[in-house]
Amino acid sequence: MIAPVALAQDLLRCNSVTPADGGAQGVLIQALEGLGFTVTRLRFGEIENFFAERPGQGAHLCFAGHTDVVPPGEGWAHDPFAATEQDGIIYGRGAVDMKGGIAAFVSAASQVPGHVSLLITGDEEGEAKDGTVKVLEWMAEHGKIPDFCVVGEPTCRGRVGDVVKVGRRGSMNARISVPGRQGHAAYPHLADNAVHKLIPLLNELIGKKLDEGTPFFEPSSLQITSVDVGNPATNVIPALATAKLNIRFNDLHSGASLTAYLREALTRHAPDATLEVSISGEAFLTQPGKEIGALTGAIERVTGVTPEQNTGGGTSDARFISRYCPVAEFGLVGATMHKVDEAVPVADLRQLTEVYKALIMAFCA
Template sequence: MSIDVVELARSLIACRSVTPADDGALAVLDRALTGLGFATEHLSFGPAGEETPNLFARLGSSGPHLCFAGHTDVVPPGDGWSADPFGGTIRDGLLFGRGIADMKGGIAAFVSAVSSLLAQRPLNGSVSLLITGDEEGPARHGTKDVLPWMVEHGHRPDFCLVGEPTNPMHLGETIKIGRRGSLNACITIEGTQGHVAYPHLADNPVHRLIAILGELTGRELDRGNAHFSASSLQVVSIDVGNPATNVIPQKASAVLNIRFNTEHRGETLLRWIEACVERHAPGRGRIESQISGEAFLTEPAAPVRALQDVIARHTGNAALLDTGGGTSDARFITSVCPVAEFGLVGATMHKADECVPVADLETLVGIYRDFLEAFGL
C-alpha cells in the first residue's frame, strides 16, 4: 500500500488535536501503519482520567532498528488565519494547517517514505514509530513514559530520528544533534515589613534579592564549546506586589531560566543558586525549581553523516549540525539511544497560517526513504 504524503498530512490536520486532546489523530496514524503491516500499541500513561495518549508501532523484529519519534498534539490555532486551521487547505503550492510544520507533516512524510520502500522490497531490519500526544504540553506522560516501556518490551532502537521542524528557512539547512538543558527557578526572599522611615526595624527583601540576582547574572557560566554556544542565565520576572511607596515589603521574588550546555548539569547549577541565596539571605530564601531537560550531544557518527549525505543529494544543502533552539523530546530519547532531529521548515510553526510547501513535503519523503536505505534497512 502506497501512502500519499499530502493526503495523510491533511487527514492528520483535520484532527483538532490541541494538546492535550487527541481527536482521533493517533487512530488516523494507526490505520495507515497497520495497513503497511505494523504492529501497533496504544499506550496511555498518567493520572486516571487524565491519561496521555501515545502510539508505538513496529514493523520487523531484527536489527538494525530505526525509530522515528514525533507528536500529533498541536498548540491552539489562535486568530488571524486566512483559512480553516484544521481544513488542510492547499493554495499557491502551500499546505495550510495547525501542526503541518510542527510536526504532522514530518510524521506523514516518514510514513509515506516507509510505504515507498515497502512497495519495492521488504525491510532488512526494523522500523518503529514513537508518537505522543503530549509534547506541546507539560510532556510528563508522553515520550518520557513510553521509552521505559519500549526498553522493557525489547524495543530499544539503534538510532532515533525525531521529525521536528529543524530548518529555519529552507529545507536541508539544519540537523539537530543535541539540545541545551533548561533550568527554571523561582527565588522568594522573606523579609520583615516596615515603614521606609524606620529601616532599622525592618529587613528589606528587595535589597537581598537584588544582590542575589547581581551575583547570578554577573557570572560567566562558560564560553561554549565545539558544539554549543555559551550558557545563558536570564531573569524573566521580578515581583514584589507592593503598591505603597512608604512600606518596605514583606517578600520579593524573581524567576530565572538557565539554558545550559554540556559544560554543566542541572543539579550543579541549582546548588550554585542555592548557595548564592543562602549567602545573601541566610534562612530567608526559598527556591522552587524544575530541570526540564539536561544538555546532551549525539556525536556525529555514521547515521548522522549518512543523513547529511542524503539531504545534500535531495536539496543541494550541506546541513549544519546544530544544538540551538528550545527543548524537544530528544532530551528523553538520548538516555535510550543516539538521537538526531530533522524535519520541515519551522518558519511558520505556532503562527497563524502555519504552512509548508507541498514540494517540501514530497522532498522530505525522498530524504527519509533514502535515509532508511542508508541506515541499512
C-alpha cells in the first residue's frame, strides 16, 4: 500500500512550476511501476507527460491530473516546496491543485484491484497545448480511451464531497477593431470617429441577454474586458478603436454560433471592422448515468454527503477529455488553491483516498 500523505509530500517537494517538471513525474512513475502499472512517457515540446495503465477486469476508469503548479509568490509562512506538516495540515504549492488529489488516487489504486489508468500532464497551468490534448490523441491512436474519466481538480467548496463538476462552460475571447479616419476634433465633418462606431456596437452586445441558463448551467455572460483608442491627445479624433470581450457560455451555444452572432452585430454597426476570435474551450455536460452515478454513490457512501452537481468555475482539461469519453471532476476543497500557504488537511487526503477506492470498486467491478 502507498500512503497518500507520504506520496503527496514527496510530490510537493518537487519544484514543478509550469512548465518545469522538477522530478514530480519521476516520483509518480516509480510508485506506479511498483504497483504493476505500465508507464509510457510522452514528451511533447518541452512538456513532460505520461500515461500509466494497469489492466484488470471490468470497465476502464482513468484518472486525469497535472503535476505542474503556478508560481508560489511571496509571503509564505512555510516553504512552498518543503511539504511542511503542522497541526494535521500539509502546506505547499500544489497541495490541493492538484498533487494531493493525484496522491489520493494512486494510494486508492494501490489498495484495490481494477482496470485503471492515469493521464498525467505537466501543461495544465500553462498553455495547455502540449499536455492533455496531445496525450488524448496518443491514447486514441493506441486504443486506450477509457469508459469514464475523473479529473482530480479541487472541486469542493467547504468539505470533501460537497461538489462534483459534471460539465464546464465554454470560454472565448474576441478582439474587435473598428477603423475610422483621424482628424481635428474641431472639424468632425472631415474625420470619421472610430469610437462613435464602436460604442453603439458595445451597447448592443452588453444589453442583450444571451440566454436564461439551463438546469445545469447558469446564464451565459459576455464581458467587455478592454476598450482602447491609443490616443494621447484631447483634440484628435482617433482613427482606430478596439475592444476585447470574454464570453463564458453554456451548452445552448458554441464558439461558432457566438462568432456568427458577433459578426452579424459588426455588420450592422461597423461593417468595416475586423473580428479576431480565440476559443479556449467549448461547453460540455456529462449527462446523469452510470458514470456519474458511480462517482456520486462512492462519495455518499464514504462522506455521507450528497454532492451538488454543477458546472461552475473556469475551464479545465476536462474540456479536452469530454471529446473522447464521459468525464467528471472531483477532488479536494479548493479554498486555498493558487493562494499563499496553499494547504490540505491530512484528514481530507485520507477521506478522498477512500472515495476513490469506493469508485474503483464500484465502477471497475
